[in-house]
Amino acid sequence: MTIINIHAERLLQILLLSCFTVSTLSAATTSDPNMPTTGSDKTEQTKTLSAAAKAAGLIAVPDLIPALVLDIRYATSNNFTGRQVYPAPRCWLQAEVAERLVLVQAELKKQGLGLKVFDCYRPFSVQEQLWQLVPDERYVGKPVRDKNGNPLEGSRHNRGAAVDLSLIDLASGIELPMPTDYDDFSERAHRDYTGNLDAGVIANRARLAAVMEAHGFSGLATEWWHFDASGWERFALLDIALE
Ligand SMILES: [Zn+2]
Numbered sequence: 001m002t003i004i005n006i007h008a009e010r011l012l013q014i015l016l017l018s019c020f021t022v023s024t025l026s027a028a029t030t031s032d033p034n035m036p037t038t039g040s041d042k043t044e045q046t047k048t049l050s051a052a053a054k055a056a057g058l059i060a061v062p063d064l065i066p067a068l069v070l071d072i073r074y075a076t077s078n079n080f081t082g083r084q085v086y087p088a089p090r091c092w093l094q095a096e097v098a099e100r101l102v103l104v105q106a107e108l109k110k111q112g113l114g115l116k117v118f119d120c121y122r123p124f125s126v127q128e129q130l131w132q133l134v135p136d137e138r139y140v141g142k143p144v145r146d147k148n149g150n151p152l153e154g155s156r157h158n159r160g161a162a163v164d165l166s167l168i169d170l171a172s173g174i175e176l177p178m179p180t181d182y183d184d185f186s187e188r189a190h191r192d193y194t195g196n197l198d199a200g201v202i203a204n205r206a207r208l209a210a211v212m213e214a215h216g217f218s219g220l221a222t223e224w225w226h227f228d229a230s231g232w233e234r235f236a237l238l239d240i241a242l243e
Contacts (some may be wrong), residue, residue: 030079032231036071036116036173052240055090058121058160061091061098065105069116069168073182074126081133090242091120097229100215101163107211109170116175118164118182118225122157124239139185151237158239161232163217164225165209176204182225191221 049060062068072089073079093101103113127143134140144153156162167176179197180189187193191209194202205224212219217227 036069042199048088048090048243049092050240052225056238056240057094057096057158057235058238058240059090059098061093061101061117061120064098064102067105067109067114069114069173069194071116071118071182072120074122080139080185081130083133085126085129086242088242091117091163092160092242093120093163094235096230098160100217100229103215104211104217107214108167112170113176113207114168114170114173116166116173118166119142119157120163121160121238121242122148122155123241124151124154124158124237125241127154127158127232129186131144154237156228156232158237159200159235160231160238161229161235163227163229164223165208165227166225167204176207177201178204178208179224185222189225191219191222191224 014175049058062070068091070089070091072086073083074087074090075084075086077084079085101115108114117230124143127141130140131143135142141155143154143155145160146152151158157164164182166178168174169176172194177198177200179201180186180192188195191205208224209219212227216230218230220226220228
């Protein structure tokens, strides 16, 4: 979704959510659905990729990148809606797009870095749910169906051709400092924002953008974490359920 600005009310909600997350971290266990997981459980990921998803060309990215850290916020209540909208934390992308991420991860690994993903393929019907919660094109890409009920317009995430992600230190799994948290819909999340940002934070954001651009992705101006795969228009809007 493309979000340019935010109401104070929504910002307050995000701040409250952030506080809630921090308060739960100390008591978190590996089974806490709000905690990031690695993609090392390949059997689990493969098993849950449905036949329909395979037929549409989607693959489970952790199958290709076992070290990928999953922090799929829509599978938790720690997202801007305050609700869990995915049944499970999944990172599915078009195979061709996932192969590009493999190259990104390989390049980062040489520098002791890796990737953490916040969102990958997003079903069209989930896009509609997000729209119902926040029917504002500044915040959510508007989903449109044609007269036959087929998806006509939506997010590039609905095509399995966009990914939201950040950099981690590979050894610790800790995210490198970035300008904002995920889905912070303020000007501070803009790709060209400098404001009072620390030089190290600006360098981290630039490092992420450079490695993604080197492998066929382009960033969204308003969200430092969002990247579209070039050629995204070749892939259809999909409404295959995550499971
Ligand atoms: Zn995105």
